[in-house]
Amino acid sequence: MGRVDEQLRVGLIGAGPWADRVHAPGLADHPGTRLTAVWARRPEAAAALASSYDAVVASDVDSLLTQVDAVAFAVPPAVQAEIAVRAAKAGKHLVLEKPIAGSLAEAERLVDAVGEAGVASLVVLTRRYAPETREQLEQLHAVGGWVGGGARWLTGALLGGPYSKSPWRHERGPLDDVGPHAFDLLDAALGPIVEVIAADRSAHGVWQVVFAHEGGATSVATMTMSVPLQPGIAEVVVYGEHGHRTLADRGTPALQCYTNLLDDFVALVDSGTSTHPLDVRRGLHLQRIIEQARAKAEA
Numbered sequence: 001m002g003r004v005d006e007q008l009r010v011g012l013i014g015a016g017p018w019a020d021r022v023h024a025p026g027l028a029d030h031p032g033t034r035l036t037a038v039w040a041r042r043p044e045a046a047a048a049l050a051s052s053y054d055a056v057v058a059s060d061v062d063s064l065l066t067q068v069d070a071v072a073f074a075v076p077p078a079v080q081a082e083i084a085v086r087a088a089k090a091g092k093h094l095v096l097e098k099p100i101a102g103s104l105a106e107a108e109r110l111v112d113a114v115g116e117a118g119v120a121s122l123v124v125l126t127r128r129y130a131p132e133t134r135e136q137l138e139q140l141h142a143v144g145g146w147v148g149g150g151a152r153w154l155t156g157a158l159l160g161g162p163y164s165k166s167p168w169r170h171e172r173g174p175l176d177d178v179g180p181h182a183f184d185l186l187d188a189a190l191g192p193i194v195e196v197i198a199a200d201r202s203a204h205g206v207w208q209v210v211f212a213h214e215g216g217a218t219s220v221a222t223m224t225m226s227v228p229l230q231p232g233i234a235e236v237v238v239y240g241e242h243g244h245r246t247l248a249d250r251g252t253p254a255l256q257c258y259t260n261l262l263d264d265f266v267a268l269v270d271s272g273t274s275t276h277p278l279d280v281r282r283g284l285h286l287q288r289i290i291e292q293a294r295a296k297a298e299a
Helices: 017-029 043-052 061-065 077-089 104-117 131-143 167-177 179-190 254-271 280-298
Strands: 008-013 033-039 070-073 093-096 121-123 146-154 193-201 207-213 218-224 233-240 243-247
Touching: 008 017, 008 061, 008 077, 008 254, 017 033, 017 043, 017 254, 033 043, 033 061, 033 254, 061 077, 070 077, 077 093, 077 104, 077 167, 093 254, 093 280, 104 280, 121 254, 121 280, 131 179, 131 243, 146 179, 167 179, 167 207, 167 218, 167 280, 179 193, 179 207, 179 218, 179 233, 179 280, 193 280, 207 280
Parallel strands: 008 033, 008 070, 070 093, 093 121, 146 218
Antiparallel strands: 146 233, 193 207, 207 218, 233 243
């Protein structure tokens, strides 16, 4: 679809803590986007968020879709998947949270809708938009020879803090919430994940997932959101014939990562491009991994 004005008009679905801290300020401050409308299941939350950025409160999703060129989501995965399919069919570009859906079937429907509409999409895999991550992944690929690795994502996020009252996070746990970040980085560093070899969830809520990667490397992801670590741990390491490397987080804030995402997003829309390494198809790949890991753990 054609651009209506110089800035991309973006509607925001959701008005919780992540929408308030990252999506709304990122969209409002980026030179290529304008936060135009907000819709949330709690009208008072939508009104409070919209008023801070001179955006309108949409009465419903359909009303929001008539006012925007693109939609950003900050809602639970199943809610996102249903609305995002409608948005894509309406020709709206998409900024999607992870996981992109509540199930593999929902994710497949969303990918089909995006493909048929030819709209742009990006998934908010926050660390991938940090300049240090891009730089370090390039260095890893240039060196090569990596045979294994691991990810540790250990937090107490479900015990307290802004996301501790999130029902879907309590229901689905770290596999769905922090899992996409860990799996995406292991996949990016060591090659595509082709098999979940094993998966286990302990009585303490600690997940261990073992992967096989294309090319023969193996890795292990350890994740929890219910251990009171302060600060939490989020790290990825690889090892091989050239030693041991850590994908170091150098502290690029989430809001800066989101701004970098929007740089890519606006460029996609401006150029009429609908493919990107971190588009909805990446989300589907990660959804398959989640589904396989849960099946392995429950077997």
